[in-house]
Amino acid sequence: MDQKTQFPDSMFLVDVDGHPDGQRHKTLSFSRTPSVLLTFAANRFTRSSARVYMKDYGIGAMDWRMLVMLVREPGCSAARASAAIGIDKGAISRSLARLEAKNLVEYESLESDERRKKWFLSKKGMALHDEILEVALARLRVMLDGFSEQDIQDFNRLLQLFMDNMAKESLS
Amino acid sequence: MDQKTQFPDSMFLVDVDGHPDGQRHKTLSFSRTPSVLLTFAANRFTRSSARVYMKDYGIGAMDWRMLVMLVREPGCSAARASAAIGIDKGAISRSLARLEAKNLVEYESLESDERRKKWFLSKKGMALHDEILEVALARLRVMLDGFSEQDIQDFNRLLQLFMDNMAKESLS
DNA sequence: GATGTTCAATTGACAAGACAACACGGCAAA
DNA sequence: TTTGCCGTGTTGTCTTGTCAATTGAACATC
Numbered sequence: 001m002d003q004k005t006q007f008p009d010s011m012f013l014v015d016v017d018g019h020p021d022g023q024r025h026k027t028l029s030f031s032r033t034p035s036v037l038l039t040f041a042a043n044r045f046t047r048s049s050a051r052v053y054m055k056d057y058g059i060g061a062m063d064w065r066m067l068v069m070l071v072r073e074p075g076c077s078a079a080r081a082s083a084a085i086g087i088d089k090g091a092i093s094r095s096l097a098r099l100e101a102k103n104l105v106e107y108e109s110l111e112s113d114e115r116r117k118k119w120f121l122s123k124k125g126m127a128l129h130d131e132i133l134e135v136a137l138a139r140l141r142v143m144l145d146g147f148s149e150q151d152i153q154d155f156n157r158l159l160q161l162f163m164d165n166m167a168k169e170s171l172s
Numbered sequence: 173m174d175q176k177t178q179f180p181d182s183m184f185l186v187d188v189d190g191h192p193d194g195q196r197h198k199t200l201s202f203s204r205t206p207s208v209l210l211t212f213a214a215n216r217f218t219r220s221s222a223r224v225y226m227k228d229y230g231i232g233a234m235d236w237r238m239l240v241m242l243v244r245e246p247g248c249s250a251a252r253a254s255a256a257i258g259i260d261k262g263a264i265s266r267s268l269a270r271l272e273a274k275n276l277v278e279y280e281s282l283e284s285d286e287r288r289k290k291w292f293l294s295k296k297g298m299a300l301h302d303e304i305l306e307v308a309l310a311r312l313r314v315m316l317d318g319f320s321e322q323d324i325q326d327f328n329r330l331l332q333l334f335m336d337n338m339a340k341e342s343l344s
Numbered sequence: 345g346a347t348g349t350t351c352a353a354t355t356g357a358c359a360a361g362a363c364a365a366c367a368c369g370g371c372a373a374a
Numbered sequence: 375t376t377t378g379c380c381g382t383g384t385t386g387t388c389t390t391g392t393c394a395a396t397t398g399a400a401c402a403t404c
Contacts, residue, residue: 007316007324009309019246020292027243027305030256034324035217035312037331040258042214044338045207047362050390062390071199074191079352084202086212091391093354113399116352120192133199137181140207143337144179147330152179152206155330158323159209165315166216219392222360234360251382263361265384285369287383 034162049139057132059099062087064136066095067121067129070105075118104128206334221311229304231271234259236308238267239293239301242277247290276300 014029030036050061059067069081078096082089096119099105104125107117121129144152186201202208222233231239241253250268254261268291271277276297279289293301316324 007313007321011324012309012312014244016244016246019243019298021295021298025243025298025302027240027301028308030244031332032328033312034327034331035308035315037328037335038210039214039218041331041335041338042211043361044258044335046211048338048341050362060390068199071191071197072186072188072202074188077352078354086216088392089353090355090393094390097354113352115354115398123193126191126193126197129199130197136200136207137184139341140184140205141179142341143207143334145337145340146333149179151326151330152183154323154326155206155334156204156209158319158327158330159206159213160203161318162315162327163209163213163216165317166213166220168317169220169311169314215391222392232360249382250384260362261383262363262385265382266360269384285382287367287369288381289383 038162045143049136052135052139053132056135057128058102059104059128062091062095063099064132066092066099067104067125067132070119070121070125071129074120075108077116077118081119099125210334217315221308224307224311225304228307229300230274231276231300234263234267235271236304238264238271239276239297239304242291242293242297243301246292247280249288249290253291271297 012029012033013026015024015026017024019025028036030040046061049064053059053061053064065085065087066081069076069085073080073084076084078089078092082092085092096105096107100107103122105119106122107119110116110118147155184201184205185198187196187198189196191197200208202212218233221236225231225233225236237257237259238253241248241257245252245256248256250261250264254264257264268277268279272279275294277291278294279291282288282290319327
């Protein structure tokens, strides 16, 4: 467990000159700090995805994720989707409302409790999903240009590990 | 250049059963698709960072990035920060306004053009930066628990490569 | 049978960031 | 000199996601 001190802080820091106080100051390196690169990369990816999906298909990045979710787990509830996608349940609720207004999704209420809903893609929603999936795969291939197969496996493994470590943090 | 077809789509897809139409449908795998893992990881990281920084220091994730930026490039302009952090210049402008209201930053106008400003951290801002930096490094160490030094270098390299590929996309 | 607890879902208030429009000074070309 | 363009910065508006409060049903306990 206690590998936390294995890396010296200097690994992630730069030492900068030119401040008005005449002193040198340390701060995070952009290029050597994984969390910085991670957030930059993800922000830019989400933003450019959102632009593409919105322009060509009229739905946002969030709604696209929801379509994927509903293919993966047909009949899932809003709460389940919230946990799986890691997004607030309020946002999920609104996303489903948007998608329903476009007739892309449908729901079935449980007999036992009218308010609990199981969500499915409509025929139209499935068709849209399949269409966007092609675009998403094409973009993904562009993003992975220059990656070896081993790189991809490493990348996935490291992202997963990073995420798992985050889950640990929130427990404490 | 044309390595784009080197990976079969199946590498990133799952094949799901249990749809109302009785058919099987393919969609993105969460665990094997880098862009999915990337956005999940980054969203969760940013969110939990924002909570920590806001709760303990009263500033958001965006404002923290701005503090780092001003240590890296003392005297930089809003436009420069926008390009470097990859965030809309409007958001930068508001962030600087918030930070100024808290006396964390100061500016100097150019003699030539009153409206053009060079931004610096105030003494108070630098102190806050140094304080938060400790927390950021501690969190980073937690996130990198289980990473080897080679893993970190790979992670940085792959994130950088992914980002560079995105830049290429937007040119076309 | 009454009461309290838990959980799904919705909704309103709010914050952050994207996008677009605009203001304004500098600068270059006519 | 004037005209038009460019680079900066500010601001309004919209979307999206978070947080918190609320509703309403099921279930458990007394």
